[in-house]
Amino acid sequence: MLHETRALRRASDAASARAALSRRPMIILGTALTTLVGITLTAGIVSAPAAGAEPADPAAAVAQLITGDEPQARNVDEAAMPLTRAEDAVAVAETLTADVAASGLDVSAAAPVDLAPLQEAIGALDERDELPSVVVTVLTGELDSETDAVTAASAALQTAFTAAQEKKAADDAAAAAAAAAAAALAAANTVDGAKATAQQMMASRYGWGGDQFSCLSSLWSKESGWNYQAYNASSGATGIPQALPGSKMASAGGDWQTNAATQIAWGLDYIESVYGTPCSAWGHSQATNWY
Incomplete structure (x- = not known):
């Protein structure tokens, strides 16, 4: 019991x-x-x-x-700033793409900016005020990722565009300089241009004034008529100063056959070294018919 x-x-x-x-x-x-x-x-x-x-x-x-439920207003606020950043990225990319297209420049070094994924991510948040918080968070993360991708692609395109613009500017400047040089050459190769070039060169290099230029003008008018293409078939004398042979003028520049200024530079140096002044050379020419 x-x-x-x-x-x-x-x-x-x-x-x-x-x-x-x-x-x-x-x-x-x-x-x-x-x-x-x-x-x-x-x-x-x-x-x-x-x-x-x-x-x-x-x-x-x-x-x-x-x-863990949050008010819908907080869902909206969570995506507000990322959406603004995404829309700004789209606007920048669209403007840049339009500028590149309008320029016609070669920007093949950078790939085109693909906006489709980012625009889809933006659209997914259009009605975010009706979505659960966790869904908004995930979509916002995807939006940030696509925004970063578009921003990086736009930066690469901008770099290529800037390089293309700089190259075009350099090419344009080179073309303008070449055109200016060609125009200057054409002007110098005329009779009046050659005389103006000679007067400036003799004054700056040798200190010779108007009296010496008068003698030089007479000398080279007799020799070639100030024609840079003048050629004496019997002797082979060439150019404005009638160098014999013409290849001697290569010491003043490789363009001696086509540039009056190069021929003038050689001719003035020859006169200074042999006769001292244009008037002395002119006096010798008058006496012997050559200089």
Whole structure:
């Protein structure tokens, strides 16, 4: 009898222990909920609403904290700045692409900017105020990634475009310089141009004035008529100064056959080294019929 009583008591104690263990998780959850409610209520007390405002709903606040749900307004705000950045990137890329197309320059060093993925990412957030927070977060991450890709592609295209613009500017400048040089050459190769070149050159290099130029003008008018293409078939004398042979003038420049200024430079140097001045050379020419 005593043995049976002890057995019953042990069974009763085991049942009580199991019941206590099964109630423990519920007690923990209740404590956590109580704590969250306390935090929510405390926050509500500390930041009491203004007069006339509706009091916060503690139950809703607790549910939000437990489930992680956020107000839709916060979803919208989360994507607002990334969307602005994405739209700016699209605008920059479109303007740059239009400028490149209008220029007609070769920018093959950079790939065209593909806007389709970014525009799709922007469109996916058009109705973000109706999407769950976690979906907005994921779509915003994708939007940022596509924005970065477009920004990088635009930067590469801009670099190629700038290089093409600089090359065109350099080519244009070179062409303009060549045209100016050709025009100057054409002007110098006329009789009046050759005389003007000779007068300037003799004054700057040798200090000879108008009296010496008068002698030089007479000398070379007799020799060649100031024609840079003059050629004496019997002697082989060539050019304005009638160099013999004409190839001697190569010492003044490789373009001696086509440039009056080169022929003049050689002729003045020859006169200075042999006769001292144009008037001395002219006097010798008058006396001997050559110089």
